[in-house]
C-alpha cells in the first residue's frame with residue numbers, strides 16, 4: 001500500500017526489535033527504505049534477526065541491552081549514531097507482561113512490569129529524545145494497548161504502565177512539538193505472537209482464546225501486516241501533522257466490550273424477524 005521508498009533515509013530505532021511484533025515492524029520499516037537499529041536483551045535472537053534482515057537487503061544494526069538500564073540505552077544511542085548518524089525515529093515497543101490475579105502479585109512482580117514498560121519507555125524517550133531535540137526533528141511512536149484507558153483485571157501492572165506511556169505520549173506531543181518532534185501511539189488489540197501468547201494464553205486457556213475471538217466484531221485476531229502498515233504510516237512524513245494521537249487497531253474489540261447492547265449480536269436473526277412481525281401486526 002506504500003511507495004517502496006516511503007521511509008528512505010530514515011534511521012529508526014526499534015526496542016524489542018529482535019522478535020515478535022517489534023521485529024515485524026522493524027522489517028517493514030527496512031523494506032520501505034529505512035535503516036533500522038534493533039535493540040533487545042537476547043544477543044543470539046538479535047543476531048539471527050540482523051542476519052535475516054541483511055539477507056533481505058535491509059541496512060540493520062543490532063545492539064543488545066535492557067531498556068530498564070539508562071546506561072544501556074545511552075550505549076544504544078551511541079552505537080546508532082556511529083553507524084547511521086542522525087536518529088529520525090524511535091519505536092518504543094519493548095514490553096513485559098504476564099497474567100496474574102492482582103492479590104497474588106509480589107511487590108517485585110508489579111515493579112518488574114512497570115520498570116520495563118513505563119521506565120523503559122521513559123529511558124529511551126528521554127535519552128534519545130534529547131538527541132532529537134538537538135536535531136530539532138524526530139518521530140516517536142509508542143506501543144500501548146486499549147486497556148491503557150479502560151484498565152484491565154489480571155494485567156494490572158501492564159495496564160498501569162501502558163496508561164503512563166499514553167500520558168507520556170500526549171504530554172510530550174504538546175511539550176516537544178516546538179522541537180519538531182512528534183509523539184503518537186498505537187493501541188493494538190490481540191495480535192498473536194509467541195512471546196505475548198505464551199504469557200497471556202498459557203496452556204489451559206484455549207477456551208478463553210476462542211471466546212476472546214468471538215467478542216471481536218471482526219471475529220478474528222489482528223494480522224501483523226496490518227500493524228506494520230499503521231506503524232510505517234505513523235513513522236513516515238506523510239503523517240507529519242498527526243501529533244499526540246493514539247490509533248486503535250483491534251477490529252473494534254474494546255468498543256464491543258464497552259457497548260451496553262453488544263451481546264445482542266448473539267440473538268438469532270429469526271427472533272428479530274418474529275419481533276418485527278408482531279410489531280407490525282399490532283399496528
Ligand code: HXC
Pocket residue numbers: 095096097098099100104105106107108109110112113145158188189190191195196199
Ligand atoms: C506472577 C510473576 C510471573 C507470573 C514473573 N513474575 N512471572 N508473578 N505470575 N506469571 C514475578 C516474579 O516472580 C518476580 O517477582 C518478578 O515477576 C520478576 O520476574 P523475573 O522473571 O525475575 O523478571 P525478568 O527476568 O526481568 O522478566 C520479566 C518478565 C518476563 C516480564 C517477568 O516475562 C519478560 O522478560 N517478558 C518480556 C517479554 C514479554 O513479556 N512479552 C509480552 C508482552 S505483551 P519475585 O517477587 O518473585 O522476585 C504485551 C501486550 C499487552 O505487553 C496487550 C495484549 C492485548
